[in-house]
Amino acid sequence: MNPWVMFVLIASLGLGTTITFASSHWLLAWMGLEINTLAIIPLMAQQHHPRAVEAATKYFLTQAAAAALMLFATTSNAWILGEWNIQQLAHPLATAVTMISLGMKIGLAPTHLWLPEVLQGLDLLTGLILSTWQKLAPMILIYQLAPNVAxxxxxxxxxxxxxxxxxxxxxxxxxxxxxxxxxxxxxxxxxxxxxxxxxxxxxxxxxxxxxxxxxxxxxxxxxxxxxxxxxxxxxxxxxxxxxxxxxxxxxxxxxxxxxxxxxxxxxxxxxxxxxxxxxxxxxxxxxxxxxxxxxxxxxxxxxxxxxxxxxxxxxxxxxxxxxxxxxxxxxxxxxxxxxxxxxxxxx
Structure with a gap:
């Protein structure tokens, strides 16, 4: 891969996580997660091997579904209660759906089935990024959401x-x-x-x-x-x-x-x-x-x-x-x- 392209992708990974860390608004947090997802997909598929492309496709579909669930839940909370603040997700249904979506993002059971299959198709360095850096942003959101979860x-x-x-x-x-x-x-x-x-x-x-x-x-x-x-x-x-x-x-x-x-x-x-x-x-x-x-x-x-x-x-x-x-x-x-x-x- 071209070094400049690699630099842009790694910088985008850092930018996405930083945006999520610094945000108090659910829409900004969602944008940071999406930047993270889009930045790692080319790194996954860079081997040009069918198994790597399959892993990248599975990861994209899973993360897109999780992001859609999170956006739906937080938008519903804003529609009902008029609140976009991350720590003010008070509606029970919105809280539950958001927790499911963030659990899907990091591979928590029972939404874990994608993780072993995706990781198996990656090289070890990309797998390292997926297993460590990619978990930081969702975990911080779960950290802030936890007071509202039973x-x-x-x-x-x-x-x-x-x-x-x-x-x-x-x-x-x-x-x-x-x-x-x-x-x-x-x-x-x-x-x-x-x-x-x-x-x-x-x-x-x-x-x-x-x-x-x-x-x-x-x-x-x-x-x-x-x-x-x-x-x-x-x-x-x-x-x-x-x-x-x-x-x-x-x-x-x-x-x-x-x-x-x-x-x-x-x-x-x-x-x-x-x-x-x-x-x-x-x-x-x-x-x-x-x-x-x-x-x-x-x-x-x-x-x-x-x-x-x-x-x-x-x-x-x-x-x-x-x-x-x-x-x-x-x-x-x-x-x-x-x-x-x-x-x-x-x-």
Missing amino acids: PSVLVMIGLTSTLIGGWGGLNQTQLRKILAYSSIAHMGWMIIVLKYSPNLMLLNLVVYIIMTSTAFLALKFVSATTINMLATVWAKTPTMLTITMLTMLSLGGLPPLTGFMPKWMILQELTSQDLPTTATMMALAALLSLFFYLRLCYNMTLTSGPNTDNNKAPWRLKTTATLPLPTLAIFSLMMLPLTPTAIALMM
């Missing part, structure tokens, strides 16, 4: 997303689909605590973006898209094998890695809100996700690859990592001691 609705959406994210990743062999179900599960953890501790949701979002970015960049570095390809990494780049394995365990929430911090704090918050049953079900759902992360680690460390594979030869791999990868890896693995600081900042 707590039971958010708890049900969060619990369903976590369970589906755990169950869906169990039988997958494609790493991008596994990361898609991981994203669904992590979104569920954020939504379930949003009503009770919004700052904790923001902390979880930051930690999720750091860990997911590390995972995508590490898989891009070793050119792995399936579980079988992971079995050949140990003979080529042992250091990257270690970083990738620990990042997967951190995504699963295993102590003493960074991913344990948000799960620990969310379970503590749910317990303090007299929701012990919900906290128990979330902990059990986290075990499902941890299982398929452990499966990946098993394939990386305790199995050997086939004699003939389609992977790149070791001398064709890059020998040095780019700056973001080691920096993100440090944050993905070593932030647990900062938990007291995070708690103090949220109080």
Whole structure:
């Protein structure tokens, strides 16, 4: 792709998210989401492969439907109550439809079915943008909308997303689909605590973006898209094998890695809100996700690859990592001691 075209598309991604962040009017927020959607579609289809074009088409149709739902709901609220302010979405039907549309935008259950199929058709760097940057604007709108949504609705959406994210990743062999179900599960953890501790949701979002970015960049570095390809990494780049394995365990929430911090704090918050049953079900759902992360680690460390594979030869791999990868890896693995600081900042 032409560098100037790439610059315009990346700048449009930033502009769309910034407009949504800065807006207090539903129409401006909708415009920012639309700019975001239109900017990433050429990045999706740049491979000129039928699978990539199919993924871009599915993403466009899904996001267009979600944007139409959101515009319909907010326009109805303005028609009935005369209010366009994001935090004044008081009509129950408009609130429910808007929540569904924003959930569809980020892949919350039960409107999650598009995410694994779309992510599977993308290259790892575009998948990284879809899994991290594209979730920022809708999550900020959900953050502002949460006071008008019933707590039971958010708890049900969060619990369903976590369970589906755990169950869906169990039988997958494609790493991008596994990361898609991981994203669904992590979104569920954020939504379930949003009503009770919004700052904790923001902390979880930051930690999720750091860990997911590390995972995508590490898989891009070793050119792995399936579980079988992971079995050949140990003979080529042992250091990257270690970083990738620990990042997967951190995504699963295993102590003493960074991913344990948000799960620990969310379970503590749910317990303090007299929701012990919900906290128990979330902990059990986290075990499902941890299982398929452990499966990946098993394939990386305790199995050997086939004699003939389609992977790149070791001398064709890059020998040095780019700056973001080691920096993100440090944050993905070593932030647990900062938990007291995070708690103090949220109080």
